[in-house]
Amino acid sequence: xxxxxxxxxxxxxxxGMAAALSAYKNGVKDILILERDEYLGGILNQCIxxxxxxxxxxxxxxxxxxxxxFINKLEQVPRIEVSLRSFVVDLTKDKVLTFLKPGSFNRIKxxxxxxxxxxxxxxxxxxxxxxxxPAGIFSAGLAQKMINIEGLIPGKKVVIVGSxxxxxxxxxxxxxxxxxxxxxxxxxxxxxxxxxxVVQCVQDYNIPFFCQHKISKIHGNSRVxxxxxxxxxxxxxxxxxxxxxxxCDSILISVGLIPENELIEMAGVKIDKNTNTPVYKGLxxxxxxGLFVCGNSYKVYDIVDSVSSDSEKAGQSAAEYLKRGKK
Amino acid sequence: MNKTLTCIECPKGCILLVKIQxxxxxxxSGNICSKGKAYAVSEIEHPCRMLTSTVCGKGLNLRMIPVxxxxxxxxxxxxKAMKEIKKLKIRKSVCAGDIIxxxxxxxxxxxxxxxxxxxxx
Ligand SMILES: Cc1cc2nc3c(=O)[nH]c(=O)nc-3n(C[C@H](O)[C@H](O)[C@H](O)COP(=O)(O)OP(=O)(O)OC[C@H]3O[C@@H](n4cnc5c(N)ncnc54)[C@H](O)[C@@H]3O)c2cc1C
Numbered sequence: 146x147x148x149x150x151x152x153x154x155x156x157x158x159x160x161g162m163a164a165a166l167s168a169y170k171n172g173v174k175d176i177l178i179l180e181r182d183e184y185l186g187g188i189l190n191q192c193i194x195x196x197x198x199x200x201x202x203x204x205x206x207x208x209x210x211x212x213x214x215f216i217n218k219l220e221q222v223p224r225i226e227v228s229l230r231s232f233v234v235d236l237t238k239d240k241v242l243t244f245l246k247p248g249s250f251n252r253i254k255x256x257x258x259x260x261x262x263x264x265x266x267x268x269x270x271x272x273x274x275x276x277x278x279p280a281g282i283f284s285a286g287l288a289q290k291m292i293n294i295e296g297l298i299p300g301k302k303v304v305i306v307g308s309x310x311x312x313x314x315x316x317x318x319x320x321x322x323x324x325x326x327x328x329x330x331x332x333x334x335x336x337x338x339x340x341x342x343v344v345q346c347v348q349d350y351n352i353p354f355f356c357q358h359k360i361s362k363i364h365g366n367s368r369v370x371x372x373x374x375x376x377x378x379x380x381x382x383x384x385x386x387x388x389x390x391x392x393c394d395s396i397l398i399s400v401g402l403i404p405e406n407e408l409i410e411m412a413g414v415k416i417d418k419n420t421n422t423p424v425y426k427g428l429x430x431x432x433x434x435g436l437f438v439c440g441n442s443y444k445v446y447d448i449v450d451s452v453s454s455d456s457e458k459a460g461q462s463a464a465e466y467l468k469r470g471k472k
Numbered sequence: 473m474n475k476t477l478t479c480i481e482c483p484k485g486c487i488l489l490v491k492i493q494x495x496x497x498x499x500x501s502g503n504i505c506s507k508g509k510a511y512a513v514s515e516i517e518h519p520c521r522m523l524t525s526t527v528c529g530k531g532l533n534l535r536m537i538p539v540x541x542x543x544x545x546x547x548x549x550x551x552k553a554m555k556e557i558k559k560l561k562i563r564k565s566v567c568a569g570d571i572i573x574x575x576x577x578x579x580x581x582x583x584x585x586x587x588x589x590x591x592x593x
Binding site for chain 2: 190193194195196199205207209210213292293294295296321322323339340341343344345349447448
């Protein structure tokens with residue numbers, strides 16, 4: 146017999162934590178959070194910069210501090226069970242979940258399910274950068290994890306491709322750690338990240354910022370040696386005779402995030418193939434009843450404060466769904 | 473003299489129009505909240521930034537422990553601050569909010585504080 150739980154939440158980032166707390170407040174008394182990492186907090190643990198919580202807590206917090214506020218609340222509710230190092234690998238339309246935990250293989254059935262699995266980063270392959278395939282090419286979030294969690298500096302002379310917030314924040318982080326950031330290269334006319342990050346991460350440290358430019362080639366055999374950069378017009382077509390080279394040992398790719406929704410797709414939820422998000426009317430809802438999605442897996446949010454408040458609504462919706470089932 | 477600034481206090485990024493006379497701020501517009509006003513004055517008269525970084529942990533459940541200054545520090549001190557932070561090591565359990573260096577860089581009232589709790593293993 147498969148064990149049944151009232152509400153299962155996949156992902157213990159800000160979205161999952163807010164959903165759990167709100168479901169509990171709205172009357173759900175049996176809640177299980179499955180988180181694959183060793184800690185709660187999700188991506189916030191590696192976001193050591195300030196800028197979180199201004200709307201939600203009316204305070205400026207770092208990522209780990211913002212996460213801590215929710216972890217503290219969770220610790221006060223023993224009815225919310227947190228299972229760490231629990232990696233969900235399969236999901237069916239009847240909300241049967243399979244998850245791996247060191248040393249065990251587990252299967253449970255959820256009456257209601259909230260998916261809060263966050264995003265993953267787009268890769269070099271998704272933006273088509275020609276050239277060789279040497280070592281030294283990282284996604285910006287991976288570099289962030291290496292520096293802020295592992296204490297490893299992935300390069301000394303860095304070129305950043307794309308001006309999303311993660312790339313901008315990493316530009317400053319590399320400079321503070323003693324590396325040289327040679328350039329930020331953005332194909333659009335303007336930065337794709339927040340203006341405040343352009344000011345405090347790029348302009349503050351006089352980092353060259355090339356808008357309407359792209360990398361035309363990556364050079365290097367075993368390790369990145371340099372990149373060719375070229376100007377583009379408003380249709381992203383290369384402008385002739387504008388090519389120049391920048392010597393570097395690493396390239397960070399910061400070209401956006403994609404919601405992580407393969408599990409619900411496996412279960413048969415209707416997904417928009419362009420955005421990788423569920424197609425259905427109403428916040429956090431999907432084409433399967435009682436299966437909700439919140440946080441960055443529902444859509445890419447800029448600000449964690451809105452993730453928390455929208456995810457609370459997911460917890461509420463799940464509670465309402467469970468109440469209706471009991472009648 | 474007029475200057476436009478982008479407020480960095482929050483993700484809204486208000487564009488501030490600042491009137492400056494004798495290196496002092498005379499008038500500010502474009503801000504949505506009072507933080508924008510304070511930012512403009514500070515940015516023109518004595519630019520400061522919050523600094524966050526990580527300190528190496530030894531024998532702890534975290535390899536790197538995030539730290540922050542409890543208030544913005546002068547922009548010109550940022551690299552000096554990073555040098556000091558690199559010399560530090562944390563060897564005992566600490567809680568978020570604990571002060572690891574008081575009057576950091578000799579700046580009165582500026583403390584370097586832990587931003588994520590960690591424990592000995
Ligand atoms: C570099 C960066 C900088 C940012 N800067 C800011 C900022 O300055 N201010 C601001 O307000 N916001 C900022 N954000 C945005 C904010 O951090 C995110 O919106 C928020 O963290 C999203 O929360 P989430 O819970 O949806 O996802 P996540 O935090 O990604 O959490 C998802 C969780 O799900 C877990 N998970 C995924 N799949 C599985 C599975 N199959 N089984 C079990 N567990 C699973 C993951 O391990 C993770 O813990 C930033 C984001 C990034 C990446």
